[in-house]
Amino acid sequence: MAYALSVFEFRGKRLLEVLIDLPMVLPPTVAGVALLTAFGRTGLAGQALAAFGVSLPFTTLGVIVAQAFVAAPFFVGAARAGFAEVDRKYLDAAATLRAAPATAFLRVLVPLAAPSLLAGAAMSWARALGEFGATITFAGNMPGVTQTMPLAVYLALQSDVEAAIVLSVLLLAVSLTVLLSIRLAPSRLAGLPGRVRRAPR
Amino acid sequence: MFDALLGKRRGEFQLEVAFQAEPGTTTVLVGESGAGKTTVLRLVAGLDRLDRGHVTVGAQHYADAERSVHRPPWERDIGYVPQDYALFPHLSVFENVAFGPRASGMPGHRIQSAVMDALTLVGIPELARRRPHELSGGQQQRAALARALALQPAVLLLDEPLSSLDLQTRRALRVELRALLARLPCLTLYVTHSPVEALVLSDQIVVLDQGRVAQAGTREALLRYPRTSFVAELVGTNLFVGRPIMTPGTEPAIRTPEGMVEIMETGGPGAAYLTVSPREITLSLRPPDTSAQNVFAGNVIELVPEPPGGERVRVVLNTRPTLVAEVTREAVAALSLADGTWVYAAFKATGVHRYA
Numbered sequence: 001m002a003y004a005l006s007v008f009e010f011r012g013k014r015l016l017e018v019l020i021d022l023p024m025v026l027p028p029t030v031a032g033v034a035l036l037t038a039f040g041r042t043g044l045a046g047q048a049l050a051a052f053g054v055s056l057p058f059t060t061l062g063v064i065v066a067q068a069f070v071a072a073p074f075f076v077g078a079a080r081a082g083f084a085e086v087d088r089k090y091l092d093a094a095a096t097l098r099a100a101p102a103t104a105f106l107r108v109l110v111p112l113a114a115p116s117l118l119a120g121a122a123m124s125w126a127r128a129l130g131e132f133g134a135t136i137t138f139a140g141n142m143p144g145v146t147q148t149m150p151l152a153v154y155l156a157l158q159s160d161v162e163a164a165i166v167l168s169v170l171l172l173a174v175s176l177t178v179l180l181s182i183r184l185a186p187s188r189l190a191g192l193p194g195r196v197r198r199a200p201r
Numbered sequence: 202m203f204d205a206l207l208g209k210r211r212g213e214f215q216l217e218v219a220f221q222a223e224p225g226t227t228t229v230l231v232g233e234s235g236a237g238k239t240t241v242l243r244l245v246a247g248l249d250r251l252d253r254g255h256v257t258v259g260a261q262h263y264a265d266a267e268r269s270v271h272r273p274p275w276e277r278d279i280g281y282v283p284q285d286y287a288l289f290p291h292l293s294v295f296e297n298v299a300f301g302p303r304a305s306g307m308p309g310h311r312i313q314s315a316v317m318d319a320l321t322l323v324g325i326p327e328l329a330r331r332r333p334h335e336l337s338g339g340q341q342q343r344a345a346l347a348r349a350l351a352l353q354p355a356v357l358l359l360d361e362p363l364s365s366l367d368l369q370t371r372r373a374l375r376v377e378l379r380a381l382l383a384r385l386p387c388l389t390l391y392v393t394h395s396p397v398e399a400l401v402l403s404d405q406i407v408v409l410d411q412g413r414v415a416q417a418g419t420r421e422a423l424l425r426y427p428r429t430s431f432v433a434e435l436v437g438t439n440l441f442v443g444r445p446i447m448t449p450g451t452e453p454a455i456r457t458p459e460g461m462v463e464i465m466e467t468g469g470p471g472a473a474y475l476t477v478s479p480r481e482i483t484l485s486l487r488p489p490d491t492s493a494q495n496v497f498a499g500n501v502i503e504l505v506p507e508p509p510g511g512e513r514v515r516v517v518l519n520t521r522p523t524l525v526a527e528v529t530r531e532a533v534a535a536l537s538l539a540d541g542t543w544v545y546a547a548f549k550a551t552g553v554h555r556y557a
Contacts, residue, residue, distance in 0.1 A: 095247075
């Protein structure tokens with residue numbers, strides 16, 4: 001989807017972009033309510049899934065859906081920018097070397113956009129890690145089933161302050177690590193030269 | 202047999218180019234930047250779509266705008282070296298060259314030898330493990346060439362392969378490239394703005410001027426019989442186009458839009474092309490009273506050492522038509538020629554080469 005957005009021009013592209021970015025600015029609880037409405041027992045998507053015996057609200061799967069919904073825009077945005085940055089000349093070269101678009105995508109575009117893809121993945125993972133509102137609204141807060149770390153922190157704060165602090169420090173460390181690795185090593189992670197020097201003239 | 206009729210419109214720019222070529226030969230497309238050279242290669246490669254015309258290689262129709270045929274690049278038997286090489290920065294030289302064989306589904310055990318053969322052909326088998334950014338400009342050029350040749354394409358497309366290299370590397374590679382192209386069984390389309398490369402590397406030259414073919418032919422034909430002032434400038438000679446004066450009893454002469462040019466023999470009626478070698482033109486500060494019959498006056502607009510840093514100097518004048526004289530350094534010093542100097546350019550009737 002990010003690839004399509006970075007490469008093609010089409011009608012309604014702006015609208016699609018806005019829809020994708022919407023969860024980023026939406027209050028997470030509202031996102032949770034929206035998910036609940038859609039996937040709840042009476043929701044359209046919920047009824048469709050129920051036919052397959054799947055129910056999302058207040059399940060572990062529901063947590064994943066809620067977090068993906070809120071965090072996905074971070075990844076799509078980063079991936080889109082990453083794909084757009086890749087010089088078209090590499091895709092042209094790949095096309096003249098017998099690479100059909102799918103091959104060129106996998107063997108040229110994705111590796112060259114890898115730093116952005118990794119950064120986007122890390123960002124959205126970090127966002128999902130801290131997700132609170134949508135999760136608790138859509139999936140509830142059941143220890144061992146749908147309780148995430150931020151939810152545990154919130155609960156612990158009311159009974160066991162030390163546990164809350166330990167959990168918070170842990171989350172802080174994880175977030176910091178993610179951010180640092182994004183800042184410092186995306187190129188190296190992807191196996192690209194840090195800076196491509198121009199040939200001496 | 203390669204047959205192309207390429208029509209493409211891009212904003213104000215209109216390309217309309219037709220030419221043929223034989224397998225095993227090199228066709229050099231030469232022209233200034235903006236003449237449409239790169240567009241020609243992109244159309245043949247299939248990276249751009251034809252508005253009009255066709256591209257046929259042997260019995261295969263790569264593109265035919267009238268019948269809405271457009272084979273995508275990855276289904277054409279071509280090798281393409283773009284101007285900036287576009288080596289994949291995330292892959293080693295070996296993997297760059299192996300890209301085509303892998304994408305085309307070549308069995309794994311044959312890839313190793315196909316890649317090393319291609320690298321050996323261009324003389325850099327020892328660089329297989331390097332990354333593109335660790336290579337010099339000349340080495341990158343060879344790697345890109347090897348990548349394009351790894352699948353032994355029927356048509357090889359080279360876009361200004363030497364232009365981003367320094368002068369010394371360029372000279373060395375030009376010689377090598379000529380030997381290599383002569384050995385290859387494929388048909389080569391070579392794009393350049395350099396007349397020297399066109400003359401050295403070509404079996405056939407197609408001169409492009411503003412999206413059109415100004416003239417096409419062997420280097421001998423172009424050197425001896427240029428048809429347009431653009432081609433004449435390219436091969437470094439002076440061209441007049443006019444009609445003979447057929448009045449009996451007068452000196453043989455050709456009437457051109459720029460004035461009369463006296464020659465040795467009138468020749469037949471009809472359009473007359475006259476070339477005057479720059480070396481046949483003498484320069485003086487006063488009107489010459491010598492036996493030179495043809496005199497044009499104008500200002501010096503450019504002084505170009507020829508060859509660069511060499512013994513002779515090409516003097517470009519704003520006469521009509523623009524004349525180029527080639528004189529010695531001493532002559533330039535003796536006349537104290539500089540930009541703007543008013544000079545008389547003279548040449549004898551015997552110095553004029555006339556053809557129909």
